[in-house]
Amino acid sequence: MGVITVQDLKPGMITAAPVKTKAGQLIIGKNTVLTESLITRMSFYNIQSVSVIDSKDTVEEEPKKIVAPEHELSYSQKVRKSSSFQKFQIDYTNHITNFNNYLKELVNTGTMNHATELVEIPKLLISETRTSIQFFDMIHNLRQIDDPIFAHSLNVAMIARMLGKWLNFSEEDLDTLTLAAALHDVGKFLIPSDILNKKEKLTDNEFALIKQHPVLGYDLLKELNIDYHVKQAALSHHERCDGSGYPLGLKTNEIDDHAMIISIADVYDAMTSARKYRTPLCPFEVIAEFEKDEYLQNVLGRHATEKYIEAKKSEWADYRAQVSDWEINNYLYKI
Numbered sequence: 001m002g003v004i005t006v007q008d009l010k011p012g013m014i015t016a017a018p019v020k021t022k023a024g025q026l027i028i029g030k031n032t033v034l035t036e037s038l039i040t041r042m043s044f045y046n047i048q049s050v051s052v053i054d055s056k057d058t059v060e061e062e063p064k065k066i067v068a069p070e071h072e073l074s075y076s077q078k079v080r081k082s083s084s085f086q087k088f089q090i091d092y093t094n095h096i097t098n099f100n101n102y103l104k105e106l107v108n109t110g111t112m113n114h115a116t117e118l119v120e121i122p123k124l125l126i127s128e129t130r131t132s133i134q135f136f137d138m139i140h141n142l143r144q145i146d147d148p149i150f151a152h153s154l155n156v157a158m159i160a161r162m163l164g165k166w167l168n169f170s171e172e173d174l175d176t177l178t179l180a181a182a183l184h185d186v187g188k189f190l191i192p193s194d195i196l197n198k199k200e201k202l203t204d205n206e207f208a209l210i211k212q213h214p215v216l217g218y219d220l221l222k223e224l225n226i227d228y229h230v231k232q233a234a235l236s237h238h239e240r241c242d243g244s245g246y247p248l249g250l251k252t253n254e255i256d257d258h259a260m261i262i263s264i265a266d267v268y269d270a271m272t273s274a275r276k277y278r279t280p281l282c283p284f285e286v287i288a289e290f291e292k293d294e295y296l297q298n299v300l301g302r303h304a305t306e307k308y309i310e311a312k313k314s315e316w317a318d319y320r321a322q323v324s325d326w327e328i329n330n331y332l333y334k335i
Helices: 036-044 075-081 083-109 115-127 132-140 149-166 171-182 186-190 204-210 213-221 228-236 257-271 283-292 295-300 302-320 325-330
Strands: 002-005 026-028 049-052
Touching: 026 036, 036 257, 075 083, 075 132, 083 115, 083 132, 083 149, 083 186, 115 149, 115 171, 132 149, 149 171, 149 186, 149 257, 171 228, 171 257, 186 213, 213 228, 228 257
Parallel strands: none
Antiparallel strands: 002 049
């Protein structure tokens, strides 16, 4: 048995003891075989290290390539070959350059001159998709192994806006939520890039520095003439309803509602991004993970959560009608 940091965990390892949050909530039982989604859940609840059964036989496997039956394209291949995806990809690539420049200017000058553009770019990209499931198809198939911070910020802005739509936010509130999501990680630009991009295990001091990015972001934004929710989202998007988050250890009623929604979008983007040892998790698997530990209900409330789940069930039925049994059994959760 040994203690290992969460960032060094790999799928297939087995827990030697129950894993609980700082507030004592059980999230993973003893003798549980870890999956990528369980590892991500621990990161989400700011678990730093866990006891695992010492297994020298745990082997890091390359993701298996799923080969479609002859003459049959996978759903993801169909998406990527579509003219709508190709246009979305070109527009995304073009817009992210400007998006990056606007964020850099804010960090370098401490002035907010492009708030409107930081909202309009996510809005424009979303408007190119007919349905929310088509939107998630688009960003899911744009994935790269190492998403830069800029792409993550743009993705979170789009995902948060989509969540806000499902929750019937007004157009004004949607714009505030989108700007807050676009700027949620702005504090990371004030952390040395060699630490942010480090491939090796972070030292305790380096990890502690990265955890300062909410405070750094808030300090950058607090004197600007922007909405209160935008500033609070930068500060509080790593807070958790049970008090296990950071930097302040806030609980449900103390956390800004925009920050709560952005925390869902933030983790969703992380869980559906590719990692070195696996391809992205299917979006529906990520949604199931949220529902399983009742995080959505804690964040959004019972009524909103029920509406959210019903919307996802409807989209799943539509999605299921478009894919073959072969894809469901062999491909869907491995794209």
